[in-house]
Amino acid sequence: DAKTTQPPSMDCAEGRAANLPCNHSTISGNEYVYWYRQIHSQGPQYIIHGLKNNETNEMASLIITEDRKSSTLILPHATLRDTAVYYCIVRPGPNFGNEKLTFGTGTRLTIIP
Amino acid sequence: GAVVSQHPSRVICKSGTSVKIECRSLDFQATTMFWYRQFPKQSLMLMATSNEGSKATYEQGVEKDKFLINHASLTLSTLTVTSAHPEDSSFYICSARRATSAWTDTQYFGPGTRLTVL
Numbered sequence: 001d002a003k004t005t006q007p008p009s010m011d012c013a014e015g016r017a018a019n020l021p022c023n024h025s026t027i028s029g030n031e032y033v034y035w036y037r038q039i040h041s042q043g044p045q046y047i048i049h050g051l052k053n054n055e056t057n058e059m060a061s062l063i064i065t066e067d068r069k070s071s072t073l074i075l076p077h078a079t080l081r082d083t084a085v086y087y088c089i090v091r092p093g094p095n096f097g098n099e100k101l102t103f104g105t106g107t108r109l110t111i112i113p
Numbered sequence: 114g115a116v117v118s119q120h121p122s123r124v125i126c127k128s129g130t131s132v133k134i135e136c137r138s139l140d141f142q143a144t145t146m147f148w149y150r151q152f153p154k155q156s157l158m159l160m161a162t163s164n165e166g167s168k169a170t171y172e173q174g175v176e177k178d179k180f181l182i183n184h185a186s187l188t189l190s191t192l193t194v195t196s197a198h199p200e201d202s203s204f205y206i207c208s209a210r211r212a213t214s215a216w217t218d219t220q221y222f223g224p225g226t227r228l229t230v231l
Contacts, residue, residue, distance in 0.1 A: 032217060034219075036222075038157075041204070041225070041227075042224055042225060043117075043119075043206045043208075043222035043223050043224045043225045044157065044206070044208075044222045045222070046219055046220070046221055046222070049217070049219065051217075087156075093216050093217055093218075099145060099147075099162070099210060099218070099220075100147070100159055100162070101147075101159070101208075101220055102159070103149075103156045103157040103158075104156060105156055106156065
Protein backbone atom coordinates (compact mmCIF):
# COMPACT_ATOMS: atom_id res chain seq x y z
CA ASP A 1 0.00 0.00 0.00
CA ALA A 2 1.39 3.37 -1.02
CA LYS A 3 1.49 5.62 2.02
CA THR A 4 2.82 8.63 0.12
CA THR A 5 2.19 10.14 -3.29
CA GLN A 6 4.81 12.18 -5.12
CA PRO A 7 4.99 13.57 -8.65
CA PRO A 8 7.22 11.34 -10.78
CA SER A 9 9.41 14.16 -12.03
CA MET A 10 10.13 17.86 -11.65
CA ASP A 11 12.53 20.38 -13.14
CA CYS A 12 14.00 23.38 -11.36
CA ALA A 13 16.32 26.12 -12.57
CA GLU A 14 19.71 26.29 -10.95
CA GLY A 15 19.80 28.85 -8.14
CA ARG A 16 16.05 28.80 -7.61
CA ALA A 17 14.20 27.15 -4.77
CA ALA A 18 13.06 23.60 -5.46
CA ASN A 19 9.75 22.72 -3.83
CA LEU A 20 8.97 19.01 -3.75
CA PRO A 21 5.45 18.05 -2.67
CA CYS A 22 4.32 14.89 -0.94
CA ASN A 23 0.84 13.72 -0.05
CA HIS A 24 0.36 11.42 2.94
CA SER A 25 -3.35 11.70 3.62
CA THR A 26 -3.51 8.50 5.72
CA ILE A 27 -0.67 9.42 8.05
CA SER A 28 -1.14 8.33 11.67
CA GLY A 29 -0.48 10.43 14.74
CA ASN A 30 2.72 8.56 15.60
CA GLU A 31 4.19 8.64 12.09
CA TYR A 32 7.05 10.88 11.08
CA VAL A 33 7.73 12.22 7.60
CA TYR A 34 11.23 11.42 6.36
CA TRP A 35 12.95 12.68 3.22
CA TYR A 36 15.85 10.97 1.51
CA ARG A 37 17.47 11.45 -1.85
CA GLN A 38 19.41 9.12 -4.09
CA ILE A 39 21.93 10.32 -6.58
CA HIS A 40 22.55 7.90 -9.40
CA SER A 41 24.38 4.71 -8.34
CA GLN A 42 24.78 5.83 -4.74
CA GLY A 43 23.10 4.92 -1.46
CA PRO A 44 20.25 7.16 -0.28
CA GLN A 45 21.19 10.27 1.64
CA TYR A 46 19.17 11.40 4.65
CA ILE A 47 17.86 14.94 4.27
CA ILE A 48 15.40 15.79 7.04
CA HIS A 49 12.45 14.49 9.01
CA GLY A 50 9.61 15.89 11.10
CA LEU A 51 6.46 15.04 13.00
CA LYS A 52 4.23 18.12 12.86
CA ASN A 53 6.37 21.21 13.21
CA ASN A 54 8.29 22.69 10.33
CA GLU A 55 11.94 21.73 10.35
CA THR A 56 15.07 23.27 8.86
CA ASN A 57 18.65 22.07 8.64
CA GLU A 58 21.69 22.89 6.55
CA MET A 59 20.32 20.97 3.58
CA ALA A 60 16.64 21.80 3.39
CA SER A 61 13.40 22.88 5.02
CA LEU A 62 10.40 20.67 5.64
CA ILE A 63 6.97 22.25 5.73
CA ILE A 64 4.17 20.05 7.10
CA THR A 65 0.57 21.18 6.78
CA GLU A 66 -1.45 21.64 9.93
CA ASP A 67 -3.56 18.55 9.21
CA ARG A 68 -0.31 16.64 8.43
CA LYS A 69 -1.80 15.23 5.25
CA SER A 70 0.88 16.72 3.04
CA SER A 71 4.34 18.20 3.21
CA THR A 72 6.83 20.06 1.05
CA LEU A 73 10.57 19.71 0.96
CA ILE A 74 12.31 22.94 0.06
CA LEU A 75 15.83 23.15 -1.29
CA PRO A 76 16.42 26.90 -1.02
CA HIS A 77 19.06 27.40 -3.73
CA ALA A 78 19.21 24.38 -5.99
CA THR A 79 22.50 23.40 -7.59
CA LEU A 80 23.30 20.85 -10.26
CA ARG A 81 24.42 18.47 -7.51
CA ASP A 82 20.86 18.39 -6.21
CA THR A 83 19.76 16.40 -9.25
CA ALA A 84 18.52 13.13 -7.73
CA VAL A 85 15.48 11.02 -6.92
CA TYR A 86 13.79 12.34 -3.78
CA TYR A 87 11.82 9.99 -1.55
CA CYS A 88 9.15 11.02 0.95
CA ILE A 89 8.52 8.26 3.51
CA VAL A 90 6.21 8.06 6.51
CA ARG A 91 7.19 5.82 9.38
CA PRO A 92 6.26 5.39 13.04
CA GLY A 93 8.62 6.67 15.68
CA PRO A 94 10.99 4.14 17.27
CA ASN A 95 8.81 3.58 20.31
CA PHE A 96 6.03 2.23 18.13
CA GLY A 97 7.99 -0.52 16.44
CA ASN A 98 8.21 -1.12 12.70
CA GLU A 99 11.45 0.64 11.99
CA LYS A 100 11.30 -0.14 8.31
CA LEU A 101 11.56 2.48 5.61
CA THR A 102 9.36 1.67 2.64
CA PHE A 103 10.59 3.38 -0.49
CA GLY A 104 8.14 4.35 -3.20
CA THR A 105 9.06 5.61 -6.64
CA GLY A 106 9.96 9.12 -5.51
CA THR A 107 10.32 12.32 -7.52
CA ARG A 108 13.12 12.62 -10.04
CA LEU A 109 14.33 16.21 -9.66
CA THR A 110 16.41 17.63 -12.47
CA ILE A 111 18.21 20.91 -11.95
CA ILE A 112 18.47 22.85 -15.19
CA PRO A 113 21.57 25.03 -15.73
CA GLY B 114 26.03 13.32 9.71
CA ALA B 115 26.58 9.68 10.60
CA VAL B 116 28.83 7.64 8.31
CA VAL B 117 28.10 4.14 7.08
CA SER B 118 30.57 2.29 4.90
CA GLN B 119 30.24 -0.79 2.72
CA HIS B 120 32.87 -3.10 1.35
CA PRO B 121 33.41 -3.96 -1.38
CA SER B 122 31.90 -1.25 -3.54
CA ARG B 123 31.86 -3.51 -6.56
CA VAL B 124 32.28 -7.25 -6.99
CA ILE B 125 32.17 -9.58 -9.96
CA CYS B 126 31.95 -13.29 -9.31
CA LYS B 127 31.25 -16.54 -11.08
CA SER B 128 27.93 -18.30 -10.81
CA GLY B 129 27.84 -20.68 -7.85
CA THR B 130 30.28 -18.81 -5.65
CA SER B 131 29.48 -16.95 -2.44
CA VAL B 132 30.03 -13.27 -1.85
CA LYS B 133 30.25 -11.44 1.47
CA ILE B 134 29.38 -7.76 1.81
CA GLU B 135 30.29 -5.79 4.93
CA CYS B 136 28.38 -2.85 6.37
CA ARG B 137 29.96 -0.72 9.08
CA SER B 138 28.71 2.23 11.09
CA LEU B 139 31.89 4.27 11.51
CA ASP B 140 30.99 6.85 14.13
CA PHE B 141 28.02 5.41 16.00
CA GLN B 142 26.75 2.14 17.34
CA ALA B 143 23.82 0.53 15.60
CA THR B 144 21.76 -2.18 17.24
CA THR B 145 19.71 -2.41 14.07
CA MET B 146 20.90 -2.47 10.49
CA PHE B 147 18.93 -3.07 7.32
CA TRP B 148 19.75 -4.64 3.97
CA TYR B 149 18.13 -3.46 0.75
CA ARG B 150 18.38 -4.49 -2.87
CA GLN B 151 17.82 -2.28 -5.88
CA PHE B 152 17.42 -3.50 -9.45
CA PRO B 153 17.97 -1.13 -12.38
CA LYS B 154 15.35 1.59 -12.72
CA GLN B 155 13.53 0.33 -9.62
CA SER B 156 13.23 1.57 -6.06
CA LEU B 157 14.91 0.10 -3.02
CA MET B 158 13.39 -3.08 -1.64
CA LEU B 159 14.00 -4.09 1.95
CA MET B 160 15.43 -7.58 2.22
CA ALA B 161 15.97 -8.01 5.94
CA THR B 162 16.37 -6.36 9.31
CA SER B 163 19.54 -7.22 11.17
CA ASN B 164 19.61 -6.97 14.95
CA GLU B 165 22.84 -7.19 16.91
CA GLY B 166 23.15 -10.47 18.73
CA SER B 167 20.01 -12.05 17.31
CA LYS B 168 18.68 -13.57 14.13
CA ALA B 169 17.76 -11.38 11.23
CA THR B 170 14.17 -10.84 10.20
CA TYR B 171 13.60 -11.43 6.50
CA GLU B 172 10.96 -9.86 4.31
CA GLN B 173 8.48 -12.05 2.55
CA GLY B 174 9.95 -13.73 -0.49
CA VAL B 175 13.58 -13.32 0.59
CA GLU B 176 15.35 -16.66 1.07
CA LYS B 177 17.12 -16.64 4.42
CA ASP B 178 19.32 -19.58 3.48
CA LYS B 179 20.53 -17.78 0.40
CA PHE B 180 21.10 -14.38 1.95
CA LEU B 181 22.90 -14.98 5.23
CA ILE B 182 23.05 -12.05 7.60
CA ASN B 183 25.30 -11.74 10.61
CA HIS B 184 25.29 -8.79 13.00
CA ALA B 185 28.02 -9.76 15.42
CA SER B 186 28.83 -6.32 16.78
CA LEU B 187 27.25 -2.91 17.21
CA THR B 188 29.16 -1.56 14.22
CA LEU B 189 29.23 -4.42 11.75
CA SER B 190 26.67 -6.40 9.80
CA THR B 191 27.50 -8.75 6.93
CA LEU B 192 25.40 -10.09 4.08
CA THR B 193 26.57 -13.24 2.35
CA VAL B 194 25.00 -14.15 -0.96
CA THR B 195 25.44 -17.90 -1.15
CA SER B 196 25.66 -19.79 -4.43
CA ALA B 197 25.15 -16.61 -6.38
CA HIS B 198 23.45 -16.73 -9.76
CA PRO B 199 23.08 -14.09 -12.49
CA GLU B 200 19.61 -13.14 -11.23
CA ASP B 201 21.23 -12.09 -7.93
CA SER B 202 23.11 -9.35 -9.77
CA SER B 203 21.92 -6.13 -8.19
CA PHE B 204 22.85 -3.09 -6.13
CA TYR B 205 22.92 -4.04 -2.44
CA ILE B 206 22.63 -1.24 0.10
CA CYS B 207 22.77 -1.33 3.87
CA SER B 208 21.56 1.19 6.41
CA ALA B 209 22.19 1.63 10.12
CA ARG B 210 19.69 2.99 12.60
CA ARG B 211 20.82 5.77 14.89
CA ALA B 212 18.66 7.07 17.71
CA THR B 213 18.59 10.86 17.58
CA SER B 214 16.38 11.39 20.61
CA ALA B 215 14.08 9.42 22.88
CA TRP B 216 11.32 9.81 20.33
CA THR B 217 12.97 9.60 16.95
CA ASP B 218 15.73 7.94 15.01
CA THR B 219 17.29 8.09 11.58
CA GLN B 220 18.60 5.49 9.18
CA TYR B 221 21.87 6.30 7.48
CA PHE B 222 22.77 4.45 4.31
CA GLY B 223 25.98 3.03 2.98
CA PRO B 224 27.23 3.79 -0.53
CA GLY B 225 26.07 0.44 -1.87
CA THR B 226 27.72 -2.64 -3.39
CA ARG B 227 27.29 -3.48 -7.06
CA LEU B 228 27.21 -7.27 -7.46
CA THR B 229 27.58 -8.80 -10.90
CA VAL B 230 27.31 -12.58 -11.21
CA LEU B 231 28.62 -14.04 -14.45
